[in-house]
Amino acid sequence: MSVLLLAVALILAAGASAVLLRGTPRLADRLYIVLMLAGAVTGLSQAVVVLRGGPDISAGLPGTLPGGAWDFGLDPLSAWFLLPVLGVGACAGVFGIGYLGSERGHRSVAANHALFALLLVGLTGVVTAQAVVPFLASWEVMALCAYLLVMFEHEQAEVRRAGLIYIVLTHLSTLALIGMFAALSANATGRSFTELGLANQSPGTARTVALGLALVGFGIKAGAVPLHFWLPGAHAAAPSHVSAVLSGVMLKVGIYGLVRVLFLVGGAPAWFGWTLFGLGLLSGVLGVLWALAQHELKRLLAYHSVENIGIILLGLGVGVLGVAYGEPGVALLGFTGALLHTLNHALFKGLLFLGAGAVLRATGTRMIDQLGGLGRELPWTAVAFGVGSVAIVGLPPLNGFVSEWTVFQGLLAAGASRESLRYAVVGAAGLGLIGALALACFTKLDGTLFLGRLRSATARPHPVRDPGPIMLGPMLTLAGLCVGIGLLPVVVLRPARQIAVGLVTGLDGRDLAEAAWIADAARVTVLGVGLLAVIAGLLLLRRRLPASGAARLAPTWGCAAAASTSRMQYTASSYAAPLLAAFGPLAGVHVSRTADSFHSSAADPVQDGVVLPAWRMLGLTSVLLRGMQGGRLRWYLLSVIFTLVVLLFYLTNAGRTP
């Protein structure tokens, strides 16, 4: 039996233990944590072996199953995506034990843990499947488990609504994928990925259709604008540790799918690259702008996932364009950047959602404007959240910088080429805008949550403090990984680049030489360590100044205005207002004000501006058809005859033309 199957079995056992031992919660919790971690470590060890250049691993399910052989396996691409699935998944799973501890008794906590384990298994299946049927089967397991997990607090109407939108969209995505696989297997001899790849090496209608459907199917799953609108609701509604996996890992399955299809068809045409590039730019800028407008912690983080998916798509787009225009060096940078950002985003977005969960558990609210000054009460949460914030903004010396740096290089190198590829250089300015807006958004979040003073009018009923080690441990682990990758990027740069090499055709010796990349990564290490050293040195020097001993404490300087209250502080809304005003209607902010009140709320321009009105119009126009259902037999007969006549005309004409 393969070690990979053992890992899956351990995770399933963890889920089963939560249900079977629910009578003895302490034992069940411990067993769940042990089994979950054991499963994750087992699976991750396999992924690391493959990524370090070991042979591919394959693991078929025994017995006869419908739809051909159910082959699973690990090639470097699968192994790369298995890292966030099991790494972030296990961290979130352990966090979930602490997070849902207080819910025990009035909600089905054991079922939630079991479904969570099943979700991880589904995700593992998706990224390791080597044939169509096991891929789609795992895809459905993943989608349905995610639906059930989103519906955890189903007594709230808002949650049910988010769940409904999610399940409709995820099935649209499955539908598109079935169509995509049908198109890909039109000329194939079997349904394994290898056979699909062999059948689709040359351009043709089937390949074009398949690429278009892949954009729709995987685009919905990844949450690219304009197919993102299911995402903020669902991710905000789920319990926080589930949100961490949905936002950090499940969106990446869409990216995995796109990359896998690129592998199968061996390079895509330029229109596909420009579409990815455009979608990336659109998702990046609009995602962060809409995040800035949010007042609710988890919705804000969910919109940031849209932004980061945009950055990944930008990288993928540059990669595809580089291949299409014969610039392998550019393509290598684009693909590597996209793969790196996939992993990095999983780490820091997982971390941020877990941090949001800790804040939510401590304070009971997700509304940012009611919080403030939590840094003193939740110091460790604040530190972990701060690390995640700096990472997601893409600032050195953390991991977000490493991947954005690589994508930037791809964009700038594209500009230096002589093909029409050079117009992709506008993406650099776009990525700069995205970074600056993300900085605005996360200073707003950190400043309002953890700094200043409590903003809500009513004081908290009880003091709040950091969560216990079960919740803090996963957060600090992820924060440590963000710092580690930021300071030592070569560890992830090499495997990501190696996978990208497989996607790029026409590499010559200069592009293949790894030495320059490793040297650059080493200099990023020097930069990061140097920066930290300078900061530490200056802090030590600061202590030695004569004035250091006698600091005086005083109230905040009110500029001659006496008795300022905590309600007079800047809130998240007022902080973001000038920026949002500058972007006008694009930001989707609705302001209602009277003489003595002011309220601003954020709407999703796609969902509330396009999709729901269109849905309502559909409902209204279908009223017009109601007359046909009058119960009169002659109308039914007439419509049947009418249809038959039309069909007859069609068939006779269709028969004549050739």
Add this chain to the structure above:
Amino acid sequence: MILGPLLTLCLVLAVAPALPGLATRTRAFLTGRRGAPVLQLYRDLAKLFQKNVVYSRTTTPVFRIAPVVVIATVVVAATLLPLDGHAALLSFRGDLVAFTGLLGLGRFALVLAGLDTGSSFEGMGASREVTVSAFAEPALFLCLTVLVLATGELSLAGMLGEPLAAVWPGAAPSLVLAAAALFMLALAETSRVPVDDPATHLELTMIHEVIVLDHSGPELAMILLGNAVKLGLFGALVVGVLVPLGRLPAWLAPVVLVAGLGVVAVGVGIVESCMARLRMNRVPQFLVAASALAVFGVILLLR
């Protein structure tokens, strides 16, 4: 090899505090006043470093670490620039992203320190700072894109030295446009007129000054010094684009650089003496204009 860039870096760090003084002095001279001495900031810094500090009771360690981060990021960012046009202390492909990222980290820290006090004035300043930077950042990337397109190099040290001098004849219009845009960005990034007025005394109209209302003593000194060095870095970028420093002998380049920084500072003073501060909602338009200049530069090169 490393000694030359290191000495130039020290030189720039040493003369940086004179730049705001020079700008202010120019402004005073042109408006018929005498003004503070050029070296006033050195005296201010020396005094502030010896002073005691007062911390707000609302603040957390973020408030104390932020000024150190501000100055550290600016200094480390300076190591990425080939100040004398020959070499940088640290250089790699795409290091311009690290340059902007480091400045971004400094801003992140400063803005959080402002929010840490819980003062509505400082929140206001923080909000304005990130608003201005959101428009400045794309413009800065467009300027750097002009340099990348002109030279085909991906590192600051690669593009600002000899390669830029070599492509000057062909790419002159774009490079002049980029230098103009960089000068406008220097005004915005270091809080000068027309984006912000360092001489204002009304909190409601301030951007940068109002974030640091609660900072005192050495912390305030570090922020002021960081801002002066930032002006020096942007000035060095402008000089690096306009003057082929890499073609000058190694001993002359730093001298020309310092002279160029002086000219930039005088230019800042001239702008300040003949322009009023823009209304807050006009500031984005100013920065979009800078972006537009750089976009023209990009278009001329993509043609």
